[in-house]
Amino acid sequence: xxxxxxxxxxxxxxxxxxxxxxxxxxxxxxxPPADFTIDMAxxxxxxxxASADAAKADAATGGAADVKAAAETVLEDSAYILVRAxxxxxxKNGDLDNLAKVDxxxxxxxxxxxxxxxxxxxAWRDLAIPTSAEPNAADRGVTAARIAxxxxxxxxxxxxxxxxxxxxxxxxxxxxxxxxxVAALIEQVTDMDDxxxxxxxxxxxxxxxxxxxxxxxxxxxxxxxxxxxPVPAPVAPPTP
Numbered sequence: 445x446x447x448x449x450x451x452x453x454x455x456x457x458x459x460x461x462x463x464x465x466x467x468x469x470x471x472x473x474x475x476p477p478a479d480f481t482i483d484m485a486x487x488x489x490x491x492x493x494a495s496a497d498a499a500k501a502d503a504a505t506g507g508a509a510d511v512k513a514a515a516e517t518v519l520e521d522s523a524y525i526l527v528r529a530x531x532x533x534x535x536k537n538g539d540l541d542n543l544a545k546v547d548x549x550x551x552x553x554x555x556x557x558x559x560x561x562x563x564x565x566x567a568w569r570d571l572a573i574p575t576s577a578e579p580n581a582a583d584r585g586v587t588a589a590r591i592a593x594x595x596x597x598x599x600x601x602x603x604x605x606x607x608x609x610x611x612x613x614x615x616x617x618x619x620x621x622x623x624x625x626v627a628a629l630i631e632q633v634t635d636m637d638d639x640x641x642x643x644x645x646x647x648x649x650x651x652x653x654x655x656x657x658x659x660x661x662x663x664x665x666x667x668x669x670x671x672x673x674p675v676p677a678p679v680a681p682p683t684p
Contacts, residue, residue: 449619449626453498456491456629458659460484463652471643471652480639487632494625501618512604513617516561519597523565524550526572526594529585533575536584545571558605562598569594633660 462468463484472480527546534543546568556564569591576586640656643649 449498449622452626452630453491453494453622455660456487456626456633457495459633459656460488460491462655462659465655467648468652468655471646471649472640475643477639477642480636480643483632483636483639487629487636490625490629490632494622494629497618497622497625501622513620515597515601515604516558519561519565519594519601520550520553522590522594522597523568524553526586526590527553527568529590530568530572530575533578533581533584533586536580537578542571542575562602562605565594565598565601569598 463472472484474481527548530546531543534540534546553561553564572586572591572594575581576588576591578586581587637656637660640653643652
C-alpha cells in the first residue's frame with residue numbers, strides 16, 4: 445500500500461486510540477453531542493474493514509490474475525477517448541442535446557460502478573455508430589476504429605465483471621477498495637472534528653480536544669497499517 449494511504453489509515457487509527465484511552469473515553473462516551481458516540485462506533489467499524497482490506501492487499505499478488513481491474517481500466521480509457529471526440533464534434537455542430545450525453549470527465553467515468561460503467565459505455569458506443577457517419581466526425585476522432593476499440597473493451601469487461609470475487613482477488617483490485625475505504629474514513633473523521641470541539645466545558649474535555657487535534661495530524665510514521673501513528677502526550681490547558 446502506498447505511503448499516502450498508509451499515513452491516512454494510521455491517522456484514523458491514532459484518532460480512535462486517543463478517543464478510547466482511559467482518560468478520554470469518559471469525556472465523550474454517551475455525552476453530548478451524542479452523535480460523537482454514534483460516529484465513533486461507525487469509525488471503528490470502518491477502520492476495521494479498511495485495515496482488513498489493507499492486510500489482504502499487502503498479502504495479495506498482481507499480474508495475470510488482475511483480470512477485472514485490467515479490463516475496467518481498458519474500458520475506461522477507450523470510452524474516454526471516444527466520448528471526448530464526440531463532445532468535440534457535437535460542440536462544433538451545435539448539437540447541445542447529444543453534447544450533454546457525452547460531456548463527461550475521466551474522473552466521472554472512473555467513478556461509475558460496474559453495471560453503470562457497462563451501461564454507460566454501451567450507450568456511448570451506440571451513439572457513436574450513427575455519429576461516425578456525419579460530416580467531419582471522422583476528422584474529430586469519431587471513427588470506426590475507435591468504435592471497434594470500445595466495443596472490444598465492452599465485450600472484455602462484460603466477460604469478467606461478474607466473476608466471483610474469490611477468483612479475482614489481487615493486489616490492484618484490493619488497493620482500489622482500500623482507496624475507497626480510506627476516503628470514506630477521512631470524510632467521516634473530518635466531520636467528527638466539529639463534534640470533538642464541543643467537549644470544551646471541562647479541563648478533561650480540553651485535554652481530549654488537544655489530543656484529538658494532535659492525532660489528526662497526518663505524519664509519515666513508516667509503520668504498518670496495524671499500528672497507529674504515535675500520539676504525543678496531551679498538553680494540559682493553561683491555568684486561568
